[in-house]
Amino acid sequence: MKFKLQLKPLGVATSIVLLLVLLGGALVTTTGSARGCGASWPLCNGSIWQTVITKELIIEAAHRFVSSLAGILVLILAVLSWRRIGHVRETKLLSILSVVFLIAQALLGAAAVVWGQSPAIKALHFGISLISFASVLLLTLLIFEVDKKYDAKALIVDKVMSFHAVGLTIYTYLVVYTGAFVRHKGAGLACSDVPFCTNSSIGLPATVQQWAQMGHRTAAGILFIWIALAAWHAIKHHKHEKVLYYGWMITFVLVCLQAVTGALSVLTKLNMFFTMAHGFIIACLFGVLTYFLLLVTRNKVNRREQMQNNDVNAIL
Numbered sequence: 001m002k003f004k005l006q007l008k009p010l011g012v013a014t015s016i017v018l019l020l021v022l023l024g025g026a027l028v029t030t031t032g033s034a035r036g037c038g039a040s041w042p043l044c045n046g047s048i049w050q051t052v053i054t055k056e057l058i059i060e061a062a063h064r065f066v067s068s069l070a071g072i073l074v075l076i077l078a079v080l081s082w083r084r085i086g087h088v089r090e091t092k093l094l095s096i097l098s099v100v101f102l103i104a105q106a107l108l109g110a111a112a113v114v115w116g117q118s119p120a121i122k123a124l125h126f127g128i129s130l131i132s133f134a135s136v137l138l139l140t141l142l143i144f145e146v147d148k149k150y151d152a153k154a155l156i157v158d159k160v161m162s163f164h165a166v167g168l169t170i171y172t173y174l175v176v177y178t179g180a181f182v183r184h185k186g187a188g189l190a191c192s193d194v195p196f197c198t199n200s201s202i203g204l205p206a207t208v209q210q211w212a213q214m215g216h217r218t219a220a221g222i223l224f225i226w227i228a229l230a231a232w233h234a235i236k237h238h239k240h241e242k243v244l245y246y247g248w249m250i251t252f253v254l255v256c257l258q259a260v261t262g263a264l265s266v267l268t269k270l271n272m273f274f275t276m277a278h279g280f281i282i283a284c285l286f287g288v289l290t291y292f293l294l295l296v297t298r299n300k301v302n303r304r305e306q307m308q309n310n311d312v313n314a315i316l
Contacts (some may be wrong), residue, residue, distance in 0.1 A: 011140030024063035036060030098135035116159035164230035165292035178216040195293040
């Protein structure tokens with residue numbers, strides 16, 4: 001009997017592994033394990049066999065292994081999706097994006113190990129990893145759509161909701177970047193209180209680290225308010241469209257959890273559980289928002305095609 005790899009479990013598994021890559025990168029930074037394998041890549045200290053085993057080496061080596069596994073899975077998923085559901089409008093673009101951004105992520109990670117990089121570039125590394133994860137997640141959702149597990153192809157997204165979806169996706173990415181910059185800048189505890197930086201002698205941020213920390217908190221606060229407004233719009237105008245309604249309810253819950261874990265990370269002096277939960281939740285939040293973005297672009301294309309069909313019918 002010929003074995004045929006199923007797309008649904010492959011997509012789910014690939015999404016989970018990419019999420020582990022994101023969390024692994026955060027773990028490497030939080031534990032100071034970036035140099036656990038020395039300045040060589042892809043092997044640890046230039047060799048397969050290691051004579052001295054440290055916690056940092058295990059964390060960094062595990063992260064590299066999971067990243068390599070992710071690369072293999074993403075490539076297989078992209079090729080099989082292209083072949084089997086390539087007729088779906090978004091499939092080919094998402095397949096290309098997932099591979100391209102995974103390669104970019106790997107190259108930036110390797111460059112950081114071999115040559116070292118500034119906190120700004122290291123933060124970009126996390127952002128690229130996030131796009132790679134979102135691409136694979138969307139590809140997986142397309143697979144479930146094709147299998148008729150749920151139908152979101154005929155959704156009508158109004159202009160206000162379209163604005164929220166596009167604006168929040170872009171803005172959330174910028175907020176994620178500021179958070180990653182804070183982590184790589186070593187500014188996680190620059191302000192040891194929540195929500196204000198009360199440990200500053202002048203009542204305002206006094207150092208670069210404190211400004212980075214408070215800048216991220218301000219951006220995150222705006223994000224919370226914006227998502228709350230979008231969720232309220234969904235409650236008022238999209239209760240009958242279950243994908244949009246429940247999607248925005250999930251988004252609001254996620255941003256609430258994001259705020260709580262962010263505050264607890266500071267109050268517990270960067271407790272590992274809360275720090276990792278903070279990274280996990282923002283990845284899920286960004287994934288949901290990118291799906292809204294896909295629905296908006298699909299809605300615009302559907303409207304354009306409908307107008308073209310109406311014009312043809314009018315001529316006939």
